Amino acid sequence: MTFSTVLRLKEVDDYIAPSKSCIKPVKIDVQHGKTKAVRIESDGTYTALTEDGNSYTLKKAKISLNDCLACSGCITTAESVLISEHSVDTFMQFLDDNRNQLTGRRILAVSLSPQSLASLGEKITHDNSNLLLSQRFRRWIAENHLSLDSNQLDMVRSFVAGVLHEMGAHLVIDTTWTRDIALEESVKEFLQRFSATKSGSGDTSLPLFCGICPGWVCYAEKTHSVQPGSSSFSIVPHLSTVRSPQQIAGRLLKSSDPHSIYHVSVMPCFDKKLEASRAEFATVSSTSLDNEKNLIPDVDLVLATNELFDLLEKACERYAEDAAHVSQAIIRDCCPGPPDLDVALHGQLTELIDLCGVVTISPDCSSKFVPMYRHIGTGSGGYASVIFCRAAFELFGIRLISDPQLDEHVLVRQLHNRDLQEWLLFASVVDRDNAQKALLHLNTTNRTPYRQSKAQPAPLLAFAVANGFRNIQNIVQPLKTAHKANNLSQSSFGNYRRQPRYPFDYVEVMACPGGCLNGGGQLKNASEVVTELYFQLPALEPMQSHANVQRMYNALFSKDAERRNLRTSYRSVPPVEIINPMALQW
Known part of the structure; x- marks a missing residue:
């Protein structure tokens, strides 16, 4: 028996280059006739x-x-178009333009995420393949009389700030500080929603989904959104309206005069570029005409961790070339630093430095920062942990230990895989033990959320932490099932209406497996070392860490009673109606 000849396709690639025009034959709403x-x-x-x-x-x-x-x-x-607009080339072009023009200069402010610093720290301090960068770092330590026994991420942050200062940055801040504010607002939002759900008041209820991951938000708006009047389950009303630390930093830096600040953010995720491009995170220019709004983004440019690393490598290469010809003193004198500012801008910069608690970077490329710290919980910021602990105390008077997963009132379950966990709070240790025994007697798998299993006793709170897109369906499907069951019960009991009992009260969702420490924009390095560096930082309570955090919070809230500087909104993206599927321009 003979078989047909095998056809081989060479150079098969699923990459589709971005088109200059929209390739979807979408339906156009004709209002003026043919x-x-x-x-x-x-x-x-x-x-x-x-x-x-x-x-x-x-x-x-x-x-x-x-x-x-x-x-x-x-x-x-x-997304490749977005990457080209938020790129290293764009950053370098701004540096050249800002230095060369005599008038119209802007303050260059850079905000660094702690996850990016952890990834950079692994490359700089543990990876010997980047010889020039490691040598420059050790030389910088010696010049500033520091010790390698000091907190490594503190030194990495100061070193990176020094290089950015040489390149032209006027101000460098840490988004851990604005994460304090995001966590505090997230706690307030959850407590308000919990109370509204219990009383049956308000249009929004639990569960509440963390909304700081732009990949997850974009997915929720596109995939799990419904049109007004529909009875289907939609995630959009359940998304937390609290701005991410990146966007809070943008509002903080541009609160006085957005025209004069150019804000660059360094993040572990390419999707943060998408977040920065949203119209909700921009202010209308004061010079805009009535018929055309010119929006000024809160974040002008987002660089991923690996893009900043490329910048650091190139800077070290130039430094090494100069060092081969001239003395260190001359090199230090030749470091251009940030361009000079006029009196008004210099005054504004001084106010920002005073507000953020940052001391001006010194000429020897060192900088004096508030010591680095982290928040309790996951490497994505600890949103679930912080809200869980505060809610346990504020709502039920239960004071948990710093790591709530180890508290005797808490039962932690792994659902499906290690990137999906369920945290359950019980009124007593006895209730927790009884719940664990009930799960053993019930013929249920670890894939079933506790509330969905209908085991007793009932938990006071049920939280979930989900990382990676594969776990999104594992989270969403039980919620859709509960919503459908609630609709059926309402139709059975006529006008009787009750709040649906969902499997979870709060869900911390991140699109990347492992969370933000393993973001798509991170360097390809040993994740264990990155995690170790991050969790070596002391864990502090929000708003009780950096002395100036409360001042930043007050500065954002004092002139904004409606909390627009701290909150945002989301929109359902309707599916595109295609005229003829055969007309797709592949």
């Missing part, structure tokens, strides 16, 4: 003539990058 002809006017505008003799001016089609990425119909790799 167009018969298009006429070009003397001023260059286009006028459409309809079959019934009417005419109207055609407006230029404007599709922003945010529109493109938020569209549920795009199948191209549009």
